[in-house]
Amino acid sequence: MKRAGRPLFSSLVLLLLGGGAAQGVASCADSEATPAAALDAGPQPDSATIIEMPDAPVAEPCSSGDAFCAVALPSSTPVSLNGVWGSSRDDVWIVGSPDFTLHWDGARLLSANASTRQTPFGIWGSGKDDVWSFSAGNAMWHSTGFEDGGDGGAGWSFYDGADGGGWPGAITAMWGRNANDVWAVGPFVDQLAVPTIWHCDGWRNGAPQWAFVNTVDATDSEPAHAEPLSFNAIWGNTNFEVWIVGMGGKTRYGSALDKSPGKWTPINSATSIDLNAVWGVSDGDVWAAGAGGTMRRFSRGAGGTWTASEVALPTTATIFGLYGFAANDIWAVGSAGTIVHWDGHDWKLVTIPGDAGAPLDDLFAVWGSGPADVWAVGRNTLLHRGNAPLPRKSP
Amino acid sequence: MKRKTIAGAALGAATLALAVLSACADTISAGIDTPPPQKPTFADPDAAAPIPPPEAGLCNAYECPAPYATCPGTSGLCTTNLSNDVSHCGACDSECPNSLPIRQKLHASFACAKSRCQMLCAGPWGDCNGLVDDGCETSLDDDPQNCGLCGATCKAGEICWKGACGCPSGFTQCGDSCVQLDQDDSNCGACGHQCTDPPPDAGPTVWPCGPSVVPPASGVNCLAAKCGVHCSPGFANCNTDACGDGCETFVVTDHDNCGACGNKCRDDQACVGGKCICDADKTRCGGDCVDLESDPLNCGACGNACPGASGDGFTFHGSPVCTLGRCGYDCPPGYADCDHRIENGCEVDLMVDPTHCGSCGAQCDLKGGQPCAGGRCLTKPCDAGVVH
Numbered sequence: 001m002k003r004a005g006r007p008l009f010s011s012l013v014l015l016l017l018g019g020g021a022a023q024g025v026a027s028c029a030d031s032e033a034t035p036a037a038a039l040d041a042g043p044q045p046d047s048a049t050i051i052e053m054p055d056a057p058v059a060e061p062c063s064s065g066d067a068f069c070a071v072a073l074p075s076s077t078p079v080s081l082n083g084v085w086g087s088s089r090d091d092v093w094i095v096g097s098p099d100f101t102l103h104w105d106g107a108r109l110l111s112a113n114a115s116t117r118q119t120p121f122g123i124w125g126s127g128k129d130d131v132w133s134f135s136a137g138n139a140m141w142h143s144t145g146f147e148d149g150g151d152g153g154a155g156w157s158f159y160d161g162a163d164g165g166g167w168p169g170a171i172t173a174m175w176g177r178n179a180n181d182v183w184a185v186g187p188f189v190d191q192l193a194v195p196t197i198w199h200c201d202g203w204r205n206g207a208p209q210w211a212f213v214n215t216v217d218a219t220d221s222e223p224a225h226a227e228p229l230s231f232n233a234i235w236g237n238t239n240f241e242v243w244i245v246g247m248g249g250k251t252r253y254g255s256a257l258d259k260s261p262g263k264w265t266p267i268n269s270a271t272s273i274d275l276n277a278v279w280g281v282s283d284g285d286v287w288a289a290g291a292g293g294t295m296r297r298f299s300r301g302a303g304g305t306w307t308a309s310e311v312a313l314p315t316t317a318t319i320f321g322l323y324g325f326a327a328n329d330i331w332a333v334g335s336a337g338t339i340v341h342w343d344g345h346d347w348k349l350v351t352i353p354g355d356a357g358a359p360l361d362d363l364f365a366v367w368g369s370g371p372a373d374v375w376a377v378g379r380n381t382l383l384h385r386g387n388a389p390l391p392r393k394s395p
Numbered sequence: 396m397k398r399k400t401i402a403g404a405a406l407g408a409a410t411l412a413l414a415v416l417s418a419c420a421d422t423i424s425a426g427i428d429t430p431p432p433q434k435p436t437f438a439d440p441d442a443a444a445p446i447p448p449p450e451a452g453l454c455n456a457y458e459c460p461a462p463y464a465t466c467p468g469t470s471g472l473c474t475t476n477l478s479n480d481v482s483h484c485g486a487c488d489s490e491c492p493n494s495l496p497i498r499q500k501l502h503a504s505f506a507c508a509k510s511r512c513q514m515l516c517a518g519p520w521g522d523c524n525g526l527v528d529d530g531c532e533t534s535l536d537d538d539p540q541n542c543g544l545c546g547a548t549c550k551a552g553e554i555c556w557k558g559a560c561g562c563p564s565g566f567t568q569c570g571d572s573c574v575q576l577d578q579d580d581s582n583c584g585a586c587g588h589q590c591t592d593p594p595p596d597a598g599p600t601v602w603p604c605g606p607s608v609v610p611p612a613s614g615v616n617c618l619a620a621k622c623g624v625h626c627s628p629g630f631a632n633c634n635t636d637a638c639g640d641g642c643e644t645f646v647v648t649d650h651d652n653c654g655a656c657g658n659k660c661r662d663d664q665a666c667v668g669g670k671c672i673c674d675a676d677k678t679r680c681g682g683d684c685v686d687l688e689s690d691p692l693n694c695g696a697c698g699n700a701c702p703g704a705s706g707d708g709f710t711f712h713g714s715p716v717c718t719l720g721r722c723g724y725d726c727p728p729g730y731a732d733c734d735h736r737i738e739n740g741c742e743v744d745l746m747v748d749p750t751h752c753g754s755c756g757a758q759c760d761l762k763g764g765q766p767c768a769g770g771r772c773l774t775k776p777c778d779a780g781v782v783h
Contacts, residue, residue: 080721118720273735
């Protein structure tokens, strides 16, 4: 069966729904499209392959409505999908290791690579033509848009921080207000002892010009300096505010960042457990989550001070990713296939598809273009909630 | 297995069960032995008979089951396994001798197995006389009477070299050691034949570049079992200008002449120790060839060491792992990281911790002092024990 299945994915085209075919199957989705319907969807470059392999598992559409659907990956080779981001529902990027880039354009799921052995640890972009991927080492990649052409297509250009004298270490997360206001955070390494919060004004002339950020103001006895802290996640808003969380529950709040320097405030997260993810509603309702089912909600008091409150999760799984669309529509994903959803009142566990009897793999990131288009990625796992005509993973 | 056996025995006690069962019910539910929720199939009218809860008839127990004991100075109840604890071997405070002076003197360390201290010989040492008081007294490396193994005797006149009788192929016995006559400056061509500077008038065969002329990176040494002017170890004459720049190439690290003249490494390889590294499926990080997908010291990128310490298996458990180029932390079987703090690793012994018995947060009857043994809160048949 494996042999028969391979030709189905022998090209970059994973979902055999090119051109007008996509429309045909998408319209069939609600009426339980059958394999025959997919085959009949129209002329496609790879359709002959399917016919030659009558026992090949024909990918059913993954349109799943409110439930998460497991999307077929291009091969059975183990892969860790580490990050997901998109500019819209028709421009979704997923990166992972070993060397794996996946792109969804609304009709086709195409795979590509960055020709690297380093781990692409995550992905972020300010828009369709400004996409960044970062690594566990010095490497960064930038794309001005996924290219559907024949060269394998992600359009990644490579930047080595060690060569350029710029970024000196690993990046765990990025966020930006726009293409010219980009932030990155990373782990603190004793031997390097370099700052772990960085800012740049965009990808210019093939490289970002990073500058490290001091979070402690100068005093009479000490100049302004960075702190020796490891950070795992960053989120900000258009009000020039940024939240950064990390190891040991460390939380930093940057405000007035349109000024130089901005103002940085340590926030008591009321936990010393590692925090791995942060996301907020634009008006200042900010969530952070981490190891052992730790979930914190930061609220701004009348005096402008922030306080953290503990919010119970129905799991002790470690949370790795947070994303939301509104104060009552937030998603968190984590270890052992955990997905929880905040409806404004409670965090509720969400069931996801999995192989019978097998433990679920960890989920590392979640993103969506809107409440009806949510992606969750992890080790050997790609999940989607919505009605996009994605190829469903065979049970 | 133990759980099933106990349950079976309790059920075997038959009909006196029911009254006791109801008395036990609350106690049972306090431990981790709570029967799993009954599924709807329980009421299946086609079923031959209702299946009794597997743990029916069991009550909490508070005495340590063998081989566990509560030893002074240890935390928790029944946390010491007398069968394998070197500090409490067979009995509390019965310690196996493992101090450094003793280990050095006896060439041995001691482990506790089956409740008895067992001597383990270190390295090449053996306990050939069976006496514990002199420990592992025999060096199996070079004793012709005990060569590699107690009682393994070499032939008359044959030496024991590195734990094997005689010299391996390519080596010749010279006195008490095995040497390579073709390249040993002290035994060149024959035992005891030492290479020394020949006289200046020895001729061009001995001095190819002129009387007493030693080109760069060359010397008088043994090569092909003959003393003469040859390249110094690690160097080679790759440009055939022996009397000019001598042995100009250091083949130990030369990318284009790695190990030998003309042996060029691939562009993505390095020459280390005269060998081209790394294989195509490995990445070179400094002088090492690593798999970035699985090396915890170079996870996803050279130098990206996964956080957390590696356990010693005794006082600290757990180790960083790299899975598909992404860091994680693994606990050995029986241990767990219940506090989610990587600094203390997998700090919980699920086998004996009554606050995390079998899994994080699974509590035994702490107030009553119910031990956790083998990852289960201790129970016994109700009719034989205390009912709470």
